[in-house]
Amino acid sequence: MVAVESPRIRTQSSTTTREQILIRNPVTDDILGHIEAMTAEQVQAVVARAKAAQPAWAAHPVKERCRLLLKWADVLWKHQDTAIQRIREATGKNAFGAWEEVAVLDSIANYYANHAPQWLAPQTRRSVLPVKHTARVYYKPWGVAGFITPWNYPLLNAIQDMIPALIAGNTVVLKPSEVTPYVASFAVDLMHEAGIPRDVVQLVYGAASTGAALVDSVDYIAFTGSTATGRRIAARAAERLIGCSLELGGKDPLIVLADADLDLAASGTLVGALENAGQVCISTERIYVEAPIYDAFVTKIIDYAKQVVVSPAEGMEIHMGSLTNDRELERTEAHIADAVAKGAKVVYGGKRRPDLGPRFFEPTILTNVDHTMKVMTEETFGPLVPLMKVRDAEEAIRLANDNEYGLSAAIFTADLRRGEQLATRIDSGDVNINTTQWTFGTPSLPMGGVKNSGMGRRNGPEGLLRFVRPQSVLVDNQLMSKPQLSLYSPFNIRVAMLLRRVRRWLPMLRI
Secondary structure, three states: OOOOOOOOOOOOOOOOOOOEEEEEOOOOOOEEEEEEOOOHHHHHHHHHHHHHHHHHHHHOOHHHHHHHHHHHHHHHHHOHHHHHHHHHHHHOOOHHHHHHHHHHHHHHHHHHHHHHHHHHOOEEEOOOOOOOEEEEEEEEEOOEEEEEOOOOOOOHHHHOOHHHHHHOOOEEEEEOOOOOHHHHHHHHHHHHHOOOOOOOEEEOOOOHHHHHHHHOOOOEEEEEOOHHHHHHHHHHHHHHOOEEEEEOOOOEEEEEOOOOOHHHHHHHHHHHHHHHHHOOOOOEEEEEEEHHHHHHHHHHHHHHHOOOOEOOOOOOOOOEOOOOOHHHHHHHHHHHHHHHHOOOEEEEOOOEOOOOOOOOEOOEEEEOOOOOOHHHOOOOOOOEEEEEEEOOHHHHHHHHOOOOEEOEEEEEOOOHHHHHHHHOOOOOOEEEEOOOOOOOOOOOOOEOOEEOOEEOOEOHHHHHHOOEEEEEEEEEOOOOOOOOOOOOOHHHHHHHHHHHHHOOOOHHHOO
16 A cells, blocks of 8 residues: 655755655555655745735635535545545554544534534623623634644544634644655645635645744644643743644543443443554553452453454454554553563563564553553553552542543443543543543544643634634724713713612623
8 A cells, every 4th residue: 555655745955955754654664755854944935825825715704614624524525535545554553543534524524614603703792881882702813823733643633623723714834743744635635626725724744843943933833742842832832922722642541430331341441542553642541440340340351352353454343453653662562561560460462463564562451550650650652451450439530630641531330420420520631431532523522631631622612712813892882972081981980880780680781
């Protein structure tokens, strides 16, 4: 599955030689092509074109911008087989995981197309002097929104936040991961095919220096990636006084209560931990099981792990594909070694699968783990399932919160009301009950982190409104106005005092 190199990715220069970045298929190690890292000057030129195009794009009615994004979603859906192929050859993930990226994007586009015109419409607010003043809020785009996106979901993570940004009237400059640039270029080409002007959506290519140049040029920056890089981006955005949103690292806990259905909890835990070989920001990375069911749960999850199909083959029956980078593979092994050295036991898996490809690793279940081990405290980004026995739900909640991250979490229980009550006590941006990761795939629910997992939200109204700046407009109709040299006239004071008393009894006059 070797892709033909896209000529749009290549940038030529007769006077300088820029860094060449090879793009490889992680399963076969075949070279898919290469990109040339863009200089700061080239990034600035791209952003300048986006700035020039932004007023005309923002002048389009919101419904027209929505129509174009829906048209793009339809084109992507039509070409989903090609999209799946591009994603798989770039990441090594299974076919279902690649299809999922297309499906979630389609849902997001439809969600915002249905709701954005209402949310972005001018809003009338109540004023202090309702007869004399009218008050409205208008939502204006930032200008040029920049996006720096990761490799693990090269289509979904690249495009999902661009959709509300574009609908809000911003133009967009995207820097996809240098590991998976061809997926983003394919999606953006389809946007242009759907009628979105070329200068409205553009790409820049390269690694860290290209990303830094983008942060230095745009009016808003959205970043998905590591906490360390996110901190630097936030600091630079603060220096420039531009808006930013950051979805960063996670170490997502899952709690199995004693009343849980063991089959559903065990299989659901594996789904949460092994999706994209564990290379998910909201991957289940540490599991707390109440003591009365711990041994039975270990037996169940091993039984289900034996049924997990790991393969580079095509087909929706494959449960897990390859890791994408050597870095994640080596970190996975290092976390296992650290845990075993401190007393953990590997009860299933634990080895590479070179017979399948250079970066395949077995789903791995560990027991006897605790918080002295990296596997329970540091982000792994690999197919590990560490199981820790806890006395009760109280200890599980305490341990779930004993971490620098707070992105997502899950609870398995038969008592749905209790589960929801416990969910509100977990320090995370979202909690799933009796499932995992579905918040991410639900466009109406805001998703994002607390603590070191980031700031800002994607999806929901919050995911759209972060891409606009509210502008308040107050209109004085000059009713009974006379020239005066102070903000309040004696008449206005009397009216204000009267309104204060009346508003206690008439809700329609309250601010």
